[in-house]
Amino acid sequence: MHFLRLRFTAFFIAFIVSLLPAPGQAQSSKKKSGNPVFPGWYADPEGTIFNNRYWIYPTYSAPYNQQVFFDAFSSPDLVTWTKHSQILDTTAIKWAKRAMWAPAIIEKNGQYFLFFGANDIQNNNTMGGIGVAVADNPAGPFRDYLGKPLVGQIINGAQPIDQYVFKDKDGQYYLIYGGWGHCNIVRLKDDFTGFLPFADGTLFREITPKSYVEGPTMFVRHGKYYFMWSEGGWTGPNYSVAYAVSDSPFGPFERVGKILQQDPAVATGAGHHSVIQVPGTDEWYIVYHRRPLTETDGNHRETCIDRLYFDEKGAIKPVKITVDGVEARSLK
Template sequence: MKPVPGTELSGNPILPGWYADPEAVIFGRQYWVYPTYSAPYNQQVFMDAFSSPDLVHWTKHPRILDTTSVKWAQRAMWAPAVVQKDKRYFLFFGANDVHEGEVGGIGVAVADRPEGPFRDYLGKPLIGNIHNGAQPIDQFVFQDPGGQYYIIYGGWSHCNIARLKPDFTGFLPFPDGTIYKEITPQNYVEGPIMFRRQGKYYFMWSEGGWTGPDYSVAYAVADSPLGPWQRVGKVLQQDAAVATGAGHHSVVQVPGTDEWYIIYHRRPLSETDQNHRVTCIERLYFDSQGRIQPVKLTQRGVAARKLK
């Protein structure tokens, strides 16, 4: 679908500067993007956010969270996930690039407004240990139609799902007594997200190495958040004429419509620094059988789209 002549376009990238791992959400009549500040780990000590009424004009909200408000976090703050609940905003984040025996992992911050300032909610990581081989990073929070919130996360080619308590202070066991269930699909590396469309659950993730040109996104479809997940195929990958390293994304649906957008990061062709990543947006389409269509990387981005 081509934009109508004269329609204002977002262009790509949509944000100025180096930003990766974008979490895109809608709060009220505003689109929000919460990305990783893409820099060496010791410089990744804060997070910015961006808001827009129309996907074209973006306002920066600097330092909505930083390590001064999270005492256990020293570096590598990344891949935020944000949900609104009970008039508060909860930001789930990774910190410290934690390994076994180290302090760090997935934390939670809370604020009264989507632009923060966010403060540490628990005073410690929500997930600070390695379970099922999954590094506690790249968290995504998903609410199913019954109201249950799930956290889906994991690096090192393993993905777990767990049921969050209603107040986000911990976890509810599954009926079999386990807390963390592994749901790793074929070729999974990191960056999981989940959404529901027409009664089906879609699980998407990133494949390949984030520093290389072949970083990409694949997906699976199931009838439950627990799967079983059978990989369908890739839907987002590099285009040698546009950009490389396209991955670690999120999706948003315009409320009340079947209109979807994918927000992701990629590396401009002129850049070789692994941290020189930019946040971009494209339309996301489904065919009549519900399959996600391959995404075409563009320089034009998407047409302006206000929320009602």
């Protein structure tokens, strides 16, 4: 009887082992992220890569007076996400009271600079605009870097929100931002404490393309500058993303067309995105928010990821928004 038990145990172990992936075969390669990629109402996601991990920095999607902090999320493979709670809040930013929006982040010399909008200013007589926080870790905690807004005025008609930090091929950093249908680009000082003038002496240059509303982002592929933005109203079903291509970060940017929008069978209000490129490859992902079909509250937005593809001429193909999300993709 003891001998039979041993034989059965050995058979059972061999059966279980046969179900496991072979050496070198990533079990997670068959998994998908699912959309949304993490629970909770989050919008305006900034996707990036730090230290071989994917990171997403979103807006906490709630009434303005409740938007007083930021959470962050990190993943080794786009499938399993870890929440980093309240990496920054208004206790660290004394001038910020509400409406903390659309974080953008950049790493420089081992420090992490988080740019954010706050207070939803409606005129130049109120405190608020685009601020900067800094930390020694991408998970924070972040502290106020300037003690005041970096951009605290409405210039060229652009509300100071929806900031994106772009590093050009020559190493120059730019701040690209703006709501209310206007977009500005400014040259950042090396220490991110202010701006450098352009050759004509101006600090703020408007680069607004046709139909622009808000949510700018920019990247370079094959030497071309891809400028992307959101169109429509953020509370409506027709919120969407369009793009233009130029040989310069200053344009001119002629609108090509929409590449991200609602699918009435999946979700509505797909917009305010960012883009992740897997380093050393031509693999691209679009990180964006959308509203489930079951929701009517404008703040009920969730963060999703889908693949971004280009055709042979470099045009961005329309994105198919999915429920499944993307396959696991580890960084090495």
